[in-house]
Amino acid sequence: MHLIDVLQQWSENSAFFIWLRESPSVWAYPAVFFLHTLGLIFTAGACVVVDARLLGAARQLPVAAFARYFRVIWIGVGVTLLTGIVMLGSDPATRLMNRLFPIKMLFVVAAIGLTVVLRRRVASAGVESHVSPWTRVLAVASLVSWLGAVASGKFAAYF
Amino acid sequence: MTYWWLVPLCKTLHYFSIAVLVGVVSLVDLRIFGVAKALPLRPLQRLMPWAVAAFLVSAATGYVLVRISPASSLGPPVNIAFAAKILFLVLIGLNDVLYFATGLKRQVDMVGAGESTSASAKIVAGVSIALWIGVVYWSRVLTFLAGAI
Numbered sequence A: 001m002h003l004i005d006v007l008q009q010w011s012e013n014s015a016f017f018i019w020l021r022e023s024p025s026v027w028a029y030p031a032v033f034f035l036h037t038l039g040l041i042f043t044a045g046a047c048v049v050v051d052a053r054l055l056g057a058a059r060q061l062p063v064a065a066f067a068r069y070f071r072v073i074w075i076g077v078g079v080t081l082l083t084g085i086v087m088l089g090s091d092p093a094t095r096l097m098n099r100l101f102p103i104k105m106l107f108v109v110a111a112i113g114l115t116v117v118l119r120r121r122v123a124s125a126g127v128e129s130h131v132s133p134w135t136r137v138l139a140v141a142s143l144v145s146w147l148g149a150v151a152s153g154k155f156a157a158y159f
Numbered sequence B: 001m002t003y004w005w006l007v008p009l010c011k012t013l014h015y016f017s018i019a020v021l022v023g024v025v026s027l028v029d030l031r032i033f034g035v036a037k038a039l040p041l042r043p044l045q046r047l048m049p050w051a052v053a054a055f056l057v058s059a060a061t062g063y064v065l066v067r068i069s070p071a072s073s074l075g076p077p078v079n080i081a082f083a084a085k086i087l088f089l090v091l092i093g094l095n096d097v098l099y100f101a102t103g104l105k106r107q108v109d110m111v112g113a114g115e116s117t118s119a120s121a122k123i124v125a126g127v128s129i130a131l132w133i134g135v136v137y138w139s140r141v142l143t144f145l146a147g148a149i
Helices: A003-013 A015-022 A029-054 A063-090 A092-097 A101-123 A133-158 B006-033 B041-045 B048-068 B080-101 B104-109 B119-145
Strands: none
Touching (some): A003 A063, A003 A092, A015 A029, A015 A063, A029 A063, A029 A101, A029 A133, A029 B006, A029 B119, A063 A092, A092 A101, A133 B006, B006 B041, B006 B048, B006 B119, B041 B104, B080 B104, B080 B119
């Protein structure tokens, strides 16, 4: 049997996912969807601000001072990933078969990977707030990845 | 619709501009709470025009989305979550007016790297964060009420 069919059957028989899909409670699907949106909006927004600083906005801000902010960004990443996996589990066949799904995952993996790399570069910027040209390229890539992740999520309903 | 991509494009711009807006606002608010304390507040608050620009993009795309398909935001006949979202945005506006009119913004501008903010600044920042989380919450509830999801 195909892996997607196995996942689909597991989800259809799982008490948790039955509740998530069918409960009229706001604590079921609506809560998960809300937290996914909130997590993504916060995480993407926070990363965009760091990218903007690396690209030259608000130059008086010391780059290294942003390093601590990544602790909060990781909370956002965690909430978004966890709720994303739950939403995937609630309807695996439809979501995995969507033609934009692999593209969205590519953007998400790139965005998170770039966040890991940029955090290290931010932390080692020193008192002169040195930003190398290569770091700027990575910041642009980060911006594009977050925009791509949002866009492929919004366009998914049409594919 | 003539162009199938217009709605998802507007939704993308709406969503992403809110991300930029919330990204700037939450960074300032969390710094006022003492997160990433090494950031001085005067240059940090200079990022606020970016939040204003992002708000204008989100308002414009939101308007276009409502005009294209009123029922998916405003229906059925009345959408209580849409009204709540607008109410929360008005409350955010009032909170910001309070922040500037009371001189609190100028006081916060004086807070340098490693320094703490006043209790009143923390209250205004807390109200701001709570209201923005509320705006995102009502946005999700309104799509459920309208049956758009």
